[in-house]
Amino acid sequence: MRKRWALGTVGALIVAGGGYTWACAATPLPELRVQPAVAETAEFPADPAPAEAAVAAYPQPTAIGWAEADGVWTNDASPHPIASITKLVTALVCLEAAPLAPGEDGPVYTLTEEDERVQRELIALDGVAHPLPAGSQLTTRQLLQLALIPSSNDYAISYARATFGSEDAFLAAVAEWADRNGLETLELVEPSGMDTRNRASADDVVRIARLALQNPTITEITSMPSAEIPGIGVVESTNPLIGRPGVIGLKTGRTVDAGYNLVAAQQGSAADRSVVKIAATLGRATGEDRAASTGALLGAMDALPQTIEVAAEGERIGEVTTWTGETIDLSAERGASAVLLPGESAGRTVDLGTVGAGPSGATAGTIRVETPSGDEDVPVLVGSAIEEPDLWWRLTHPAELFG
Incomplete structure (x- = not known):
């Protein structure tokens, strides 16, 4: 009787363990946390001092x-x-x-x-x-x-x-x-x-x-x-x-x-x-x-007229925290500037999207640069490759995996 009970318990544990393993492997990973490092919107006015000095x-x-x-x-x-x-x-x-x-x-x-x-x-x-x-x-x-x-x-x-x-x-x-x-x-x-x-x-x-x-x-x-x-x-x-x-x-x-x-x-x-x-x-x-x-x-x-930098190449725009706790920078792919007359200003709006597993340089959002002579979008790129965690991490981090 005891032997049959022990065998049944072990079997139940195996079944349960198999179910847990399957659940860990099949459950979608939670969305990564993206944190901005700059204001969502910013304005860049031309300096009026040179115009003031000119008329003076x-x-x-x-x-x-x-x-x-x-x-x-x-x-x-x-x-x-x-x-x-x-x-x-x-x-x-x-x-x-x-x-x-x-x-x-x-x-x-x-x-x-x-x-x-x-x-x-x-x-x-x-x-x-x-x-x-x-x-x-x-x-x-x-x-x-x-x-x-x-x-x-x-x-x-x-x-x-x-x-x-x-x-x-x-x-x-x-x-x-x-x-x-x-x-x-x-x-x-x-x-x-x-x-x-x-x-x-x-x-x-x-x-x-x-x-x-x-x-x-x-x-x-x-x-x-x-x-x-x-x-x-x-x-x-x-x-x-x-x-x-x-x-x-x-x-x-x-x-x-x-x-x-x-x-x-x-x-x-x-x-x-x-x-x-x-x-x-x-x-x-x-x-x-x-x-x-x-x-x-x-x-x-x-x-x-003045040339004003609105976004700098490599400027840190935000960061993403991976499932394993690593922090990776999100940076501007290239710089963007505007030629402004006194009295004018340029602006930018940062839009960071969702970030998942992918190679270094994957797009993480855009910087919308708005100037009097036209607008452009500067991509925001992921600074390092992001890999999905292995099965062992899934098995040992149920709280992060299942929330």
């Missing part, structure tokens, strides 16, 4: 910015008379109300006796006017060309009144437009720039130029060195930088009280990026002064 080196008021970036840097944020830079605002507000595509003529405007009166008044005030008699006709495009190329005050006024019906309606539209675009210092009392109460800070002038660069009709016209207007003849641009390599144009301004103003834009490059630089100088003593300081500042801006 020039007489006040001066401001710079880029068409592609939000930042603007100035050495004087107070409002100043902007003179005929006003006409950029007039063109922007009128073109928003009545769009005109590049190359289109638009509606025809017939000059009135009121236009003749304004012309006489402007000439008496030493304003820029190109008189035509009442009944003469100009297309909308020609009104814009006269306002923006030789800076005709009379046709800026005619254009605003023709678009909105009255100067008061135009000024109400300007106030709403300025508020909507965050131009806190801009204030106009008329559409031409003859009145010194038309004011804005140099940094808001850069913001106005940035908005103008988004309108292809304005950039087409302000980049023209001249235009021929029926009844008037050839009119020349007042912008002294037109014709220099890459200069897109924009606008001059001058009155006795305002001095000589200029906001100019120029195509440039930052590594492999194409960018547009904007510089504004207000209140210069002469036309030569405004041309020299604006041109020099545009040139100095070429040194301001």
